[in-house]
Amino acid sequence: MTADVTLQRAIKIPFMRRYDPSALVMFGIVFSLSLLIIAFPIIIFWLSFRVGRPIDPAATYSFAHYIKVFSDPFAFKVLLNTLGFSLTTLVVSLSFGLPCAWLVERTNLPGKPILYTLMTIGLLLPGFATAMGWLFLMHPRIGLVNAVLKSLLGLDFPVFNITSIIGMGWVEGLSLAPVAFIMTAAVFRAMDPSLEESAEMSGAPFHTIARRVTLPLAWPGILAAGIYIFTIGFAAFDVPAIIGWSNRIFTFSTYMVTQLSPDDGLPQYGPATALSTFVIALAGGLSWWYGRLQTRAHRYQVVTGKGYRPRLLELGKYKLWAWLFLAAYFLLSKLIPLLIVIWASLLPYFQPPSAEAIAMMTLKHFNSLPWGLVLEGLKNTTILVFLTPTVTLICAIAFSWVVLRSKLPGRSLFDFVAFLPHAIPNIVFGIGVLLFALYVMRGVAPIFGTIWILLIVFVVGRLSYATRMTNSTMIQIHKDLEESAQMSGASTGTVIRRVVAPLLGPTLIYAWLWIALITFRELTLAVILTTRDNMTLPVVVWSLWVASGFGQAAALTLILLVMMIPIVCLYWWVARKMSFGANR
C-alpha cells in the first residue's frame, strides 16, 4: 500500500521538467497561436455589443448594432443575395464535380491522372481572373456573347446577364467544382465496392444500384462536401467583387468591405461585427452538422482493410460523351474566361472580336501599368509567398506534435482550435485580425498597415489545411520510430528534426508549395487588411479594377498568372513524385 503511494508520487514530475526546451518551444507556439485564433472571434463578439468608440471608457453595451443591421432592408437583401449565391454555387459545383468524381473512381475512363492534375491546378486559378473573363463574356451591355447574339438575332435586350445572383453563382460554382470533385472522389474511393457488387449479384440494374445503394451510401459524404462548399460560397469575395460590386449587387464579403472602408465617412465596425457574429453562429451550426455527417460517412467505409480495388464500369461508347462533358467543363471554367481576359488586355477598350478590333490591338495596358505600385506589390507578395507556408508548416508541426504525440491533458482541444479557421469563413478572421491590430496591438506593436498583419492572418487561414496534412502523415509514422530515437538519447528537437521532419518531408514540400500558391493569389483577406503601404499583387489588380482600369486589371492578372506557372510546374512535379506507387 505505502509502496503504491510513493510510486504514484514519484511519477508526478512538474510539467516544466517533463519536457526539454524544444518541446516547450512547441507548446509555446501552440498556446500563443491558439490564443490568437480564439481571440479574433471573441473581439468580434465583444465589439458587436459595444456602442460608441470601442476604446472610449464611456462606451456602453447594447444590442444596438444587431437591431440596426437586422432592421436595415439593405443588409437583409445582402443576406438573401448571399444565400441565393451560395446555393447556386453549390448546385453548379456539384453538378460538375460529382459526375467527374464518379467517372474517375468508378469507370474505366482513360486519362485519369491528367484529369486529376487539371482539376487540382484548376483550383489555383484565381477567382478574380475567371470572374473578369465571364464579365467580359456575358455583361448585359458589353458582354461578348450578348453582343453577338443581339446582332445575330436582332434582339434589343441581353440574353444572358452575368451581373445577377445566378450568374455570379454560376461563375463561383465553376471555380469550386474541383473542390466538389476532390471531396466526393474521396467518398467514392472509401466506399466498400462489395456493397455495390452484391447489389449487382442480386440482379438489380445499374440505375437501381446507383439510386438505392451508391447514392444513399455516398450521401453523407456528398452532403458534407456540400456544406463545405456552401460555407466557402457564403464568404466568397473574388467573384461578387469583380462582377457584383460595380453593379451594386452585394453579398456578405463585399458588403463587409463596404462597411469597413466606405467611400464616405468612418468605418462601420458595429454593423460589421454584428453581422460577423451572426455568420460565426451560422458557421458553427453548419460545422456541427458537418462533423456529424463525417462520422456517419466513416461508418460506411471499408473496414476490412483488404486491398479492395473496385471493378471499374466499362464506359464503352459512352467514353466519348464522358470526355465531351469534361472538355465542356474545362472550356467553360478555365479556357474561355482566360482567353477573354487575354483579349481584353490587348484592346484599348473592350469589344467583340472583329477585323477592326484586331487592327486596334495594343500593349498599351501593359505599358501604362502603375509599375511603382506593381513592383511594391510584387515585393510584398514575394515575401509573403515565402514566409506564409514556412511559418504555417512550422506551426502545423507543433500542433500535430502536441495533439498526437505529447501527453498534455486536453490536447485534443488544440486540434479543434486548428480546425476553427476551416469552419469560420476566412473573411471573419480577417475582420478579427483587423480589430485586434487596431484595438489590442496598437500600443504594443503597430502592425496595422504592415505585411506582418497579413502574415498573421494568412497563417491562421491556412492552419487548418496544414494541420490536416501534418496530422494524417504523422499518424502514419509509427510512434516506435520516434521512441527509438528518444531511447537513443535524442532530445525532442532532434527527434523532430532528424526523424519526424524527414519522414514528413514529401508531405511538407507538397503542402508548402500549395500554401505558397494559394498565398500568391489570395485577395479576400488582403483586401480587408491592406492600406497603401502593404498592398499585395492581387490587391493592386483589385484597386485597378475598382478604378475602372479594366484593361490594366486584365493585363496585371495575366502577368500574375504567368508568374505562377513555374511554381505550379514544381508543384505538379512534386505531386506526381508523391503519388508514384500510389497508383494514381
Next chain:
Amino acid sequence: MIDVKDLSLTYHSSGRQTHLAVDKVSFSVQKGQVYTLLGPSGCGKTTTLRCVAGLEKPDAGEILIDGSPVSSSVTNSWVPPSQRAIGMVFQSYAIWPHMSVFENVAFPLRYGPFKVSSADIQTRVTRALSQVQLDHLKDRPAPHLSGGQQQRLALARAFVMEPKVLLLDEPLSNLDAKLREEMRVELRQLIKSIGMTAIFVTHEQIEALTLSDVIAVMNNGKIVQEGTPLDIYQRPTNPFVANFIGQSNLLNGDVVEATAGQRAIRVKTPLGTLACEATQEVAAGAKVVVSIRPEHVEIEKSAENQGNALQGTLASTSFIGNAMDCALRVDGQILKVLMHAERTPPIGSPVTVYVSNRHCLAMRA
C-alpha cells in the same frame, strides 16, 4: 451444373507488371454439391469465384451454368452478373448499412431480374430469415448485428431469390474462433437443407474438410488436386497437397523397384529404402517424393507395418494436448512422429518405429 473450362485471367496492375492470377483452371460442380476451392492466400481462389460470378472478365476460357455459357472466349458470349441469377456471400458480407435487416434481404426480390409481388416478398423474406434464425431481428438496422448474425444475413440475402448457384468467399474468416467452429457445421447443414449448389472458397483446411463434398486444392493459380475430403487427406497425389492438408514428412527419393501395373514400389530415401505405394504410375529410376504423415508412424510392430522399420533416437518432444509431437533423428534426418503422450519414451532413448506400406505415399516430384 457449373462447368469451368480452361479459365485464365491476368491482372495488369500499375505499369507493365502483370500477374497471372488464374491459370487454365477447369472443374465442374454437380447439382446439390458443395464444391470447395482451397489454397493459400493469393493463389487465385477469389479471382476464380469472381469470374464465375461475372465480377471479373476472364481473358480466356468458358463458364457454363446449367449447360448454357455465361462467359466464353470461344463464342465471345457474356452474361452480366446481374443476369446470372447467382447468390453470393462476400468476405466482408457487404451488408448495406443504410437498410434494415428486412430491406437487405428484400433487395434482390424487389430490384432483381424477377418481378415478385410485395405479398410474396413478405413471405419469402420472412422464410429466408427464419431459415437463418434471424426472423426476430428483421426490423433492426443492419449495422446493429453481431458478426455471426451479419454472416447469416448475408447468406439469407444470397439465397432468397432461389439462385441456381451460391458462391461463398471465405464467409467464416471474419468470425471469431469459437463462432467459426459452430458455423462450420451449421453452414453445411443450411446449404444442404436449402438444397443449393455451392462453390465455397477458403484457405482453412479444416473448413474445407468439414464443409465440402468435393475439394479442389489450388496453388499459383492452378488446381493441383481435386477429390473428396477423405481422398484429399488420405491420398494426396502431389507434395504441395500432402504438406498443405495436414502435416507430412516429405522425403526425396529414387524409385529402385517398380512393376508395371502395380502400385507397390520400393524407394531409396535418406531414411533408407522404403516399401511405398505409388499414387501415380512410376518407373524404376524416377525421382519421387515420399510423404509420411506423423500420425501414421507407429511404435508397435504389426503384420501390416513390419515392412518399413526405422531406427532412431528421440531428439525432442512437445506436448500438444491430445498427443505428443515428437522429432525422431533417423540417419541424421528428422522424422516427425505423433505419439501417445503416456507411451512416449524419454528424450535421447533409441526408438524403432514402423510405417505400413500404404502410408508411405510416393508421388512424382
